[in-house]
Amino acid sequence: MAKKVNKETLDNVTIRFAGDSGDGMQLSGGRFTQTAAIVGNDLSTLPDFPAEIRAPAGSLAGVSSFQIHFSSQEIHTPGEKPDVLVAMNPAALKVHLKELKAGGTLIINKNAFNPKNLKLAGYETDPTEDGTLDDYYQAHFIEMSKLVTLACEGIELSPKLVERTKNLCALGVLFWIYDRPLEPTIDWLKNKFKNKPEIIEANTNALNAGYNYGETAELFTTRYVVEKAKLPAGRYRNMNGTLATCLGLLAAVEKSKMSLTFAGYPITPASNILHTLSNWKKFGIKTFQAEDEIAGIGAALGASFGGSLGVTASSGPGIALKGEFLGLTLITELPVVIINVQRGGPSTGLPTKTEQSDLFQAVYGRNGDAPTPVVAATTPGDCFVTTYEACRIAVKYMTPIIVLTDGYLANGSEPWMIPDSKDLNDFDVSFEKGSETDEKHQPYKRNKDTLARNWAIPGTKGLEHRIGGIEKEDGSGNVSYDSDNHEHMTYTRAQKVANIANEIPPTQVYGKEKGDLLILSWGSTHGSCKVATEKLLTEDYKVGHVSLKWINPFPSDLGKILLNYKKVIIPEINRGQLRYLIRAEYLIDAIGLNEIKGKPIGASTIVNKCKEILDG
Amino acid sequence: MADKPTLKKADFQSDQAIRWCPGCGDYAILAQTQKVFPEITEKKEDTVFISGIGCSSRFPYYMNTYGFHTIHGRAPTVASGLKLANPDLSVWMVTGDGDGFSIGGNHLIHLLRRNININVMLFNNRIYGLTKGQYSPTSEQGKVTYSTPMGSLDYPFKPTQLALGAQGSFVAKTIDKELKHLQNMIRRANDHNGTSFIEIYQNCNIFNDGAFGTLTDRDTKADRLLYLENGEPMIFGNDKDKGIILEGSKPKVVKIGKKYSVEDILVHDETDSLLANMLSNFTANPEFPEPLGVIYCSERPTYDDLMADQMSKANEQPKQTLDDMLKAGDTWVVK
Ligand code: SF4
Numbered sequence: 001m002a003k004k005v006n007k008e009t010l011d012n013v014t015i016r017f018a019g020d021s022g023d024g025m026q027l028s029g030g031r032f033t034q035t036a037a038i039v040g041n042d043l044s045t046l047p048d049f050p051a052e053i054r055a056p057a058g059s060l061a062g063v064s065s066f067q068i069h070f071s072s073q074e075i076h077t078p079g080e081k082p083d084v085l086v087a088m089n090p091a092a093l094k095v096h097l098k099e100l101k102a103g104g105t106l107i108i109n110k111n112a113f114n115p116k117n118l119k120l121a122g123y124e125t126d127p128t129e130d131g132t133l134d135d136y137y138q139a140h141f142i143e144m145s146k147l148v149t150l151a152c153e154g155i156e157l158s159p160k161l162v163e164r165t166k167n168l169c170a171l172g173v174l175f176w177i178y179d180r181p182l183e184p185t186i187d188w189l190k191n192k193f194k195n196k197p198e199i200i201e202a203n204t205n206a207l208n209a210g211y212n213y214g215e216t217a218e219l220f221t222t223r224y225v226v227e228k229a230k231l232p233a234g235r236y237r238n239m240n241g242t243l244a245t246c247l248g249l250l251a252a253v254e255k256s257k258m259s260l261t262f263a264g265y266p267i268t269p270a271s272n273i274l275h276t277l278s279n280w281k282k283f284g285i286k287t288f289q290a291e292d293e294i295a296g297i298g299a300a301l302g303a304s305f306g307g308s309l310g311v312t313a314s315s316g317p318g319i320a321l322k323g324e325f326l327g328l329t330l331i332t333e334l335p336v337v338i339i340n341v342q343r344g345g346p347s348t349g350l351p352t353k354t355e356q357s358d359l360f361q362a363v364y365g366r367n368g369d370a371p372t373p374v375v376a377a378t379t380p381g382d383c384f385v386t387t388y389e390a391c392r393i394a395v396k397y398m399t400p401i402i403v404l405t406d407g408y409l410a411n412g413s414e415p416w417m418i419p420d421s422k423d424l425n426d427f428d429v430s431f432e433k434g435s436e437t438d439e440k441h442q443p444y445k446r447n448k449d450t451l452a453r454n455w456a457i458p459g460t461k462g463l464e465h466r467i468g469g470i471e472k473e474d475g476s477g478n479v480s481y482d483s484d485n486h487e488h489m490t491y492t493r494a495q496k497v498a499n500i501a502n503e504i505p506p507t508q509v510y511g512k513e514k515g516d517l518l519i520l521s522w523g524s525t526h527g528s529c530k531v532a533t534e535k536l537l538t539e540d541y542k543v544g545h546v547s548l549k550w551i552n553p554f555p556s557d558l559g560k561i562l563l564n565y566k567k568v569i570i571p572e573i574n575r576g577q578l579r580y581l582i583r584a585e586y587l588i589d590a591i592g593l594n595e596i597k598g599k600p601i602g603a604s605t606i607v608n609k610c611k612e613i614l615d616g
Numbered sequence: 617m618a619d620k621p622t623l624k625k626a627d628f629q630s631d632q633a634i635r636w637c638p639g640c641g642d643y644a645i646l647a648q649t650q651k652v653f654p655e656i657t658e659k660k661e662d663t664v665f666i667s668g669i670g671c672s673s674r675f676p677y678y679m680n681t682y683g684f685h686t687i688h689g690r691a692p693t694v695a696s697g698l699k700l701a702n703p704d705l706s707v708w709m710v711t712g713d714g715d716g717f718s719i720g721g722n723h724l725i726h727l728l729r730r731n732i733n734i735n736v737m738l739f740n741n742r743i744y745g746l747t748k749g750q751y752s753p754t755s756e757q758g759k760v761t762y763s764t765p766m767g768s769l770d771y772p773f774k775p776t777q778l779a780l781g782a783q784g785s786f787v788a789k790t791i792d793k794e795l796k797h798l799q800n801m802i803r804r805a806n807d808h809n810g811t812s813f814i815e816i817y818q819n820c821n822i823f824n825d826g827a828f829g830t831l832t833d834r835d836t837k838a839d840r841l842l843y844l845e846n847g848e849p850m851i852f853g854n855d856k857d858k859g860i861i862l863e864g865s866k867p868k869v870v871k872i873g874k875k876y877s878v879e880d881i882l883v884h885d886e887t888d889s890l891l892a893n894m895l896s897n898f899t900a901n902p903e904f905p906e907p908l909g910v911i912y913c914s915e916r917p918t919y920d921d922l923m924a925d926q927m928s929k930a931n932e933q934p935k936q937t938l939d940d941m942l943k944a945g946d947t948w949v950v951k
Contacts, residue, residue: 005926038948186947230950231899247942254938281930285699286923290693290727297692298686298723302666305684305694308701327688351818421938434661458682458698458705461661466630466677468685471671478632575717 006222012071014079015174015224018096019088020057021064024167029066031171031185035239039435040228041070044527046078046242046600049352051268053469058120062174063095063262072227075553076379078412081604084177088112088144090106090121107173109166111145113164116461130437140219144169144210151209152202161199165206172210179223182207191219193252195600224374231415234485237305239416239494241380243411245339246276248387249311253283255388255427256395261303262311263296265318268351269407270341272583273313293321297338301325305467307431309323310393312374313339316358317348320365326400327366330493333444333453334468335394335401339387342406344598353598356523357574362402363552363581369490369567371497373397373551376404378526382410385424386549391504392427397496398452404551405495406573408600409524431455435462439508442476443467451496501553507546518565520590522548522578525601529599530604541614551581559586567613571606621654628653628660630680641792641818642671646678648798656806658903663706666695668715670741671746672818675710689720692727695734702732703920713740713754717773721753725782729921735805735812740775743824755898761823770879776813776911778894780889785810787892787912791817793832797843797908805882805911807934810918831906844909849881852905860904864910867894869904 016030018026026047036043055062084105087093089112100106108598113128133139144166152162154326169183175182186204193199202493214220262285264274278287286308290296293314300310314322319340329336342358344350362374372392375387383405394401417535432454432613433442443465444453456463465477473480474489511533521529533545546561548554562568562582570579571593579592593609597599628650636642657663663681667673676683679835685696690919695709700850716738718726727734727738738941744750744759751759751768754775758767798816805812807887830836838854850860857872870876885891892912898904 029941034946038946040950112686116747228950233949234949235943235949237943237945250941251938258700261697263697280935281927282933284927286927288697288700291722294690295696295726297724298690299697299700301686302684302694302699304698305698306698306701308707310701311698324687325690332684418942421942447617456704458664459662459702461659464680464682466632466679466685468676468683469687470685563686 016082018092031165041231171208176214252391263299329400359577377524533601577580692723729781741820749823786812842905
């Protein structure tokens with residue numbers, strides 16, 4: 001007799017896949033994401049890895065997770081407390097259970113709850129046996145290891161490899177619950193394991209086994225439907241911040257017709273930029289794995305001196321090492337793009353967790369009076385245009401520029417409306433032309449509008465000149481120890497950066513243009529602040545939201561906008577670095593909301609704090 | 617190489633006032649370089665001098681070519697990036713014993729290992745000059761300086777040995793006072809395809825005067841210098857009466873005459889890395905003369921050539937536009 005299944009429609013759902021590092025949770029999450037994208041949901045994801053590559057199996061330190069928030073409406077964050085927690089072993093349950101919503105769904109791999117794993121996770125009694133879970137959650141204990149073993153009978157594969165397919169089994173269960181197609185995942189498997197038919201078969205069987213379990217097991221009585229989201233019309237793809245950053249660089253190459261030289265040193269979470277670009281040589285992108293962080297920016301600067309756009313990427317500790325070269329790039333007025341994928345600091349800090357604490361480092365982290373443009377991406381997809389614009393402005397203004405992203409943006413993803421390359425700002429490059437005359441070349445002759453100096457590259461006849469880190473005489477570029485010239489150059493370099501404000505489009509205010517409270521965010525806190533603003537607006541609070549991308553220089557209209565509100569709150573994942581800058585620049589007593597827990601600040605935290613301010 | 621140089625020495629002299637101390641060995645090195653360059657290039661616009669920080673690193677300002685005076689120890693990184701961006705340039709790097717081996721040691725060994733086609737001129741004066749006289753990583757142990765009033769404690773590097781250990785494909789040594797020899801080493805470095813490393817003994821007459829006195833004084837130098845010539849026996853001495861032989865695996869200085877004839881003397885082979893390692897070990901060993909010349913020279917594919925290969929291979933992949941890349945992967949349309 002067929003069992004009776006209800007169908008219920010939901011607006012949005014947050015699922016967290018959690019398991020041991022070796023359990024393939026990133027893969028399950030990634031496949032669920034791709035399917036949600038194909039189904040047409042809006043979505044946002046947040047992977048979370050342990051810092052250790054191979055922490056002991058079953059240990060708390062080895063738990064890896066992937067959260068996806070998907071919806072039939074527009075969403076901006078990966079969600080806070082999950083509705084569903086998939087726990088592949090006791091350690092995963094231990095680490096993540098406290099965040100599962102009360103009454104939420106638990107999907108547990110029962111076979112992993114053996115005495116050894118329970119002990120590793122610090123459980124004295126088995127929570128799947130002692131009844132503690134059933135009181136609070138809809139708990140489903142599924143013998144996934146056993147299911148996949150049965151499903152893969154007859155396939156010539158070691159038991160160990162069969163066991164590994166249990167992440168697909170868990171995925172199958174979720175696909176059944178949320179009524180999702182299996183084909184995209186099966187196609188993906190076929191493509192990924194082209195020459196390994198037994199792996200394709202085993203994984204497909206495991207996926208089906210999970211799906212069929214949902215279909216037949218009496219436990220599940222409800223399926224949920226999350227409809228297509230009504231996103232703005234266009235063609236979409238799922239986009240993460242790393243790929244978006246790399247595409248931004250590629251766009252710079254294609255639009256400017258320049259070559260690009262990327263030099264970097266391996267560091268979490270920035271290395272994937274190096275990996276991706278290394279595959280794009282056919283576009284004229286050269287990549288160089290340098291011997292250290294210093295060499296990374298040094299080679300990028302050397303390339304820029306030679307007329308190729310130099311780019312380097314790192315994370316806080318690596319950026320610290322690049323500091324001296326940032327100063328040299330600045331004084332020699334050559335374009336270099338420095339991408340900082342921020343992570344928890346100081347020092348090694350929390351390498352795999354996100355944070356926004358390198359803002360001071362970006363704005364101030366150099367010796368001398370060394371103004372450097374700083375721009376931050378706000379969402380994973382936004383890394384594309386942010387990086388593109390950074391390249392364009394670096395070249396137009398002949399300056400180093402720092403692009404701030406972070407671990408969450410780099411690894412997180414969202415549906416991204418694919419732009420048309422024609423809609424990007426034009427990217428002109430003009431190297432100075434050779435001369436046969438005896439007139440002396442003036443390497444520091446400036447464009448009157450931007451104050452950018454000329455770019456004369458080696459190989460050009462008649463323009464031979466020397467540059468370096470010693471102060472330059474404006475115009476001639478000769479070494480100069482003259483005090484008046486030094487002061488003039490100090491102000492000129494600052495004015496050049498200030499002039500970039502002319503490139504910044506008018507600031508968009510979301511919500512009330514004037515009101516009681518402005519929520520001012522920068523970088524990746526954009527999403528939570530937007531959601532918080534939406535919520536406060538529906539409750540008739542007079543709030544607005546400004547999402548800041550440019551931090552040096554600030555947009556020229558920002559000062560005015562700040563005055564349109566009685567109060568300003570700045571949520572950031574640090575102790576208040578933007579707040580400090582805003583206070584210093586605009587003498588506004590901005591209020592901080594600072595949560596530094598290695599993950600995005602939840603929208604509800606922001607809503608609560610705003611209410612406290614507005615109701616108080 | 618041009619038959620008759622189209623450029624003159626003066627073409628390579630910049631209009632900047634030279635700021636080295638009077639009597640500094642750097643003058644001779646600059647002059648020899650400016651002299652040789654018309655022979656080795658017709659296009660000074662394709663020549664770039666890159667340096668770090670230190671007395672020697674002022675060099676680029678005085679060469680009327682392209683130049684970049686970078687930061688302390690980091691010249692190899694800038695030079696590498698430049699050469700990768702534009703492999704057609706002739707890139708020369710000038711560094712010193714502090715710049716190249718202390719603060720910049722890491723970069724220098726990796727440059728040598730990669731074998732990027734860059735020519736390195738390392739001025740070794742065995743002292744920090746610009747910071748006014750501290751001992752350097754090539755100073756002899758026990759050196760009394762401002763920072764080591766009771767004598768330095770650390771053991772010095774042997775630069776050519778270090779360069780060989782870092783897999784340098786061209787390793788040579790010369791000295792500021794031997795003008796013709798110096799010119800010749802610059803020519804040889806230019807001809808070599810790969811990273812060329814020339815150690816140049818340079819007298820700092822202010823802080824370490826006479827560091828190479830026995831190698832330059834008329835009375836002693838013939839007995840102290842061993843000029844290496846590829847394929848020639850290693851003979852030295854005022855009367856060309858001394859030579860190097862191998863006794864088992866050990867080198868030994870012998871007198872040519874009764875017991876040993878010229879035929880017994882070891883013949884230099886630039887391509888022999890074992891021999892090169894042995895010769896590089898003579899440095900600062902009073903038993904042996906100081907070898908000058910090309911200690912090792914053996915070409916292997918350069919990083920820049922290998923990169924060019926990969927770039928052109930990648931170019932054979934199917935063409936894609938930016939919009940193709942933007943649209944790649946699973947996409948869907950929202951109406
Ligand atoms: S300090 Fe020594 S090395 Fe420096 S310029 Fe003077 S003499 Fe030459």
